Amino acid sequence: MFKNTFLLTAKAILFIVVCVNFILLSSNNSFLQEKNNAIPAAQNTSQYIKLLKDKNIAFVGNQTSVILSKDNTFVHIVDSLLSLDINITKVFAPEHGFRGKADAGAHVEDSVDTKTKLPIISLYGKNKTFPAHHLQGVEVVLFDIQDVGARFYTYISTLHYIIKTCSEQNIKLIVLDRPNPNGHYIDGPVLDPKLKSFVGMHPVPVVYGMTIGEYAMMINGENWVKTNNKCDLTVIKLTNYSHNSKYNLPIKPSPNLPNSKSINLYPSICFFEGTNVSCGRGTDKPFQHFGSPFLNNYNYSFVPKVLESVKYPKHKEEVCYGLDLSDNAYLELLNLDWLISAYNNTEDKKVFFNNFFDKLSGDYKLKQQIIDGLSASQIKETWQEGIINFKKTREKYLIY
Numbered sequence: 001m002f003k004n005t006f007l008l009t010a011k012a013i014l015f016i017v018v019c020v021n022f023i024l025l026s027s028n029n030s031f032l033q034e035k036n037n038a039i040p041a042a043q044n045t046s047q048y049i050k051l052l053k054d055k056n057i058a059f060v061g062n063q064t065s066v067i068l069s070k071d072n073t074f075v076h077i078v079d080s081l082l083s084l085d086i087n088i089t090k091v092f093a094p095e096h097g098f099r100g101k102a103d104a105g106a107h108v109e110d111s112v113d114t115k116t117k118l119p120i121i122s123l124y125g126k127n128k129t130f131p132a133h134h135l136q137g138v139e140v141v142l143f144d145i146q147d148v149g150a151r152f153y154t155y156i157s158t159l160h161y162i163i164k165t166c167s168e169q170n171i172k173l174i175v176l177d178r179p180n181p182n183g184h185y186i187d188g189p190v191l192d193p194k195l196k197s198f199v200g201m202h203p204v205p206v207v208y209g210m211t212i213g214e215y216a217m218m219i220n221g222e223n224w225v226k227t228n229n230k231c232d233l234t235v236i237k238l239t240n241y242s243h244n245s246k247y248n249l250p251i252k253p254s255p256n257l258p259n260s261k262s263i264n265l266y267p268s269i270c271f272f273e274g275t276n277v278s279c280g281r282g283t284d285k286p287f288q289h290f291g292s293p294f295l296n297n298y299n300y301s302f303v304p305k306v307l308e309s310v311k312y313p314k315h316k317e318e319v320c321y322g323l324d325l326s327d328n329a330y331l332e333l334l335n336l337d338w339l340i341s342a343y344n345n346t347e348d349k350k351v352f353f354n355n356f357f358d359k360l361s362g363d364y365k366l367k368q369q370i371i372d373g374l375s376a377s378q379i380k381e382t383w384q385e386g387i388i389n390f391k392k393t394r395e396k397y398l399i400y
Contacts, residue, residue, distance in 0.1 A: 038245050041176040041213070041236035042077050042144050043067050045084075048236045051174060052086045055139040060092040060123075060162060064146035064178075064251045074250065077144055077176075078116060088118065089138065094145060094158040095124040095254070123158050128198055130158075130165035141166055143175045146253045147212040149182035150267040151191065152199040152360050156215055160201050163216065163233070164225035172232045177213030177399075179238060179247040181263050185209060186394075187334040188267070190386035191362035200362045205387055207267045207334060209243055210394060217397040241400050255309030256286035263287075265325055268335040274357025277342050278304055278320050282313025290338065291322025294347045300324045336376035343370050 041047065042065065059065075059078055066074040078088055091098060091113060098113060098120050111120045121134050135141075143162060145155050159175075166173040188206025202224050210218065213235035218224075220231050241247075252258050257266060262285075269287045272279045277292040282304030291302055298321040304313035323338065346352045353367050361367070369379045 038179040038241040038247050039239040040067075040178045041238055042178070044236070044239060045080070048174060048176065048234075049084065049086070051172075051234065052081065052140060052142065055087065056137050057081075057086060057088045058090050058092060058135060058138045058141045059088050060094070060141060060143045060158070061145055062093060062098055064249070064253050065144040066251055068250075078113075078118070082116060088116075088142075090134065091116075091118050091120045092123050092130070092134075092162075093120050095154045123161070124154070128157070128161065130161040132165050132169055135165065135169055135171060138171060140172045140174060143173065143216075144178070145212065146178050146249060146251070147180060147215070148253055148257065148263050148266060149180040149207055149209065150270065151188070151202070151204055151206050151208065151362060152270060153266075154198055156212070157198045157201050159212065159216055160219055160225060163219050163231045164227060166233075167220075167225060167227040167229055167231040170229075170232070172234070173216075175213045175216045175233065175235045177211050177235055177238045179241055179245060180209070180211050180243070181247050181249060181260065182207055182267060183209050183211060183243045183245075185332050186387060186391065187380075187383070188387075189361060189363035189366060189383050190390055192364060195359055195362050195364070197359050199359055203390070205383070205390055206362065208390070208394065210397070211238065211241075211400065213237070214394075214397050214399055217399075218394065221397055222393065235399065237399055243400060256281055258286065261288055261326055261328075264331050265328065268331060268338065269325070271336075271339050271357070271360060272342070274354055274360040275339075275342070275352050276314075276346075276354065277322065277352075278302075278314040280304070282307055282310045282316065285324075285326055286310075288326040289322060289324045290342065291320030292342070292346065293318045293320055295321045295342060296345045296347060298322050298345065334380075336379060340370055340376060 065077045067077055067080055069075045078091065081088055110122050113120055123130065141162060147153060147155050163173060186205055186207055186209040190205050191200045191203050193203065216233060217235060220233050248260050249263065257263050266287045269279050269290060272290050276294060277290050280286045280289045283302050289302060293315055300323055301319050301321050303317060303319055304315055306313065306316060343349065343352050357367055358364055
């Protein structure tokens with residue numbers, strides 16, 4: 001009887017030990033998983049607060065410029081810094097405005113932030129450059145904006161002009177780095193300098209695989225702003241990040257990129273902005289489907305409507321036929337098949353492309369290659385020399 005009792009007790013103890021180890025292992029795995037998540041530089045206040053103390057600060061940011069508070073709610077970094085007695089004197093806002101509600105391309109006026117009463121100077125209004133006369137008395141410019149890693153996403157163009165003005169005015173620039181949700185690949189034609197515009201300012205592919213901090217270092221290091229002196233630039237680094245990190249943005253970076261699926265599809269679907277095909281603006285799935293009243297051989301359809309963030313949707317109130325991509329696999333390269341398919345299935349090919357297409361692609365050849373019937377793989381082969389050369393430039397500025 002004693003022997004049986006001993007065996008039962010031993011088994012019970014062993015069972016408890018196994019259960020405890022399992023719980024501890026599960027907790028450690030959960031901890032490690034949490035620990036390996038990328039942490040934006042803005043969250044690590046101690047890394048940069050000393051650079052801001054007793055300085056007159058101009059802040060450049062939007063609705064993505066947030067940090068996670070102790071109660072797991074998001075606090076705008078401007079509100080946080082003001083509470084720490086950092087002297088922010090004015091705010092500069094890019095496309096979509098400071099609170100991120102303006103439609104793509106919409107003119108944004110100067111205003112006053114209702115919460116902080118700080119003046120907001122628009123960088124997407126009458127002038128897209130960084131106005132030097134607004135920087136009188138400013139000692140440091142602090143930049144914190146979430147990028148999505150596509151050349152035609154205009155926040156990097158805004159960054160260009162900030163670096164240029166800070167260099168010319170001898171003002172220190174601090175960039176708080178954030179993860180690039182499309183930082184895991186490089187693809188697309190390298191911009192032809194003749195097509196330089198606000199949707200493409202630098203000789204980089206459509207998808208360049210760099211964080212906004214790394215990109216700032218490249219603009220500055222390659223002197224793409226063409227100034228006599230380089231900008232006094234400091235990049236505050238991310239924690240737990242690599243270019244292969246998957247990162248779900250907690251705040252949508254612009255009104256028509258509402259989730260990770262839209263962001264992942266955006267570099268490929270945005271080519272349709274240079275055609276008569278809708279990217280889904282004015283629907284509940286922007287950049288997750290495409291369609292047009294003029295497409296044949298597609299069964300899927302949607303109807304674009306006026307929304308708060310989309311005042312003038314393409315093909316408003318018309319039935320658009322196309323493809324639903326919301327369940328598409330995670331992209332690790334640009335997809336040209338959808339663009340080629342839409343061109344081949346359109347009723348009137350002469351009006352498929354508009355004048356914006358070359359600026360978006362940054363390349364005079366892509367449109368003609370599609371018209372000539374080249375396959376996606378044949379087109380991409382013509383990009384490779386440019387991509388290889390870009391990677392050599394990029395390598396000099398990688399932090400992660």
